[in-house]
Amino acid sequence: MGFGMGIKKGPVEDTSKVAMTMKAFKEWVLRNLDADQDGKITKDELAEVVRRRGEWFAGLKARKGIRSADSNRNGVVDDIEIANLAEFAQKHLGIMIIS
Ligand SMILES: [Ca+2]
Numbered sequence: 001m002g003f004g005m006g007i008k009k010g011p012v013e014d015t016s017k018v019a020m021t022m023k024a025f026k027e028w029v030l031r032n033l034d035a036d037q038d039g040k041i042t043k044d045e046l047a048e049v050v051r052r053r054g055e056w057f058a059g060l061k062a063r064k065g066i067r068s069a070d071s072n073r074n075g076v077v078d079d080i081e082i083a084n085l086a087e088f089a090q091k092h093l094g095i096m097i098i099s
């Protein structure tokens with residue numbers, strides 16, 4: 001077992017990737033990212049979870065993540081857009097989506 005999964009900066013609590021299905025991922029997002037439980041993920045909610053993982057530039061990364069996932073351009077990731085966060089989650093949240 002080595003460190004072949006990419007370079008991590010800063011204090012990282014858990015470097016292992018958690019594998020989950022897309023369905024489980026959506027539930028995870030709503031449970032862990034949606035702090036105010038309104039079914040939408042805002043930039044601040046996304047930034048908070050990135051920050052908690054010890055990544056730098058959490059706000060910046062969150063803004064980029066929201067922008068790429070926000071298909072209907074209303075500034076937040078809606079329930080139906082959560083699947084679009086999969087790539088972000090694999091990059092920044094240590095999650096691996098399996099189908
Ligand atoms: Ca929310």
Ligand SMILES: [Ca+2]
Pocket residue numbers: 069070071072073074075076077078081
């Ligand atoms: Ca949206």
